[in-house]
Amino acid sequence: MRNSVLSYLFLPLFACLSVSAHAVTQTVEQMPRAAMATGAVQAQSARLDLNKADVQVLEAGLSGIGKAKAEAIVAYREANGPFTSVDELLEIKGIGNALLERNRDKLKVE
Structure with missing residues (x-):
């Protein structure tokens, strides 16, 4: 029961x-x-626009990019005009394939 x-x-x-x-x-x-x-x-x-971002935004938003490389990106843009593609970052001293691939999904060019 x-x-x-x-x-x-x-x-x-x-x-x-x-x-x-x-x-x-x-x-x-x-x-x-x-x-x-x-x-x-x-x-x-x-995503960060390479043609509009300043040094502080690039430094804070990208992996492996410090103040010196962020300044180099801005200086390259000022000397050569706006970026036409993200791959153009390879022209900057200190930025190689590994660093570009690490940050590719965080970047855009408009």
């Missing part, structure tokens, strides 16, 4: 737990897609 009463009490409990666990699993699987979509939109809007 006691076992049958306990089984009537625990059966709905376990059924609810199973449904809840399934719902959480589906929610967690959907979260990264939404987060990636939001991140992609933020990444596009947060």
Whole structure:
């Protein structure tokens, strides 16, 4: 008698737990897609324009770019006119392929 009463009490409990666990699993699987979509939109809007950014913005926004390289980017832009592509950064002393590739997704040219 006691076992049958306990089984009537625990059966709905376990059924609810199973449904809840399934719902959480589906929610967690959907979260990264939404987060990636939001991140992609933020990444596009947060890109630095090489033709408009000043020394402080370049220094703060780019990985591996300190004050000296940021000043070199601005000096190159002033001497040679606006950048036509991000790849033009390779013309600046101290900026190589590795540094450019590390920052390519953070940059744009308008």
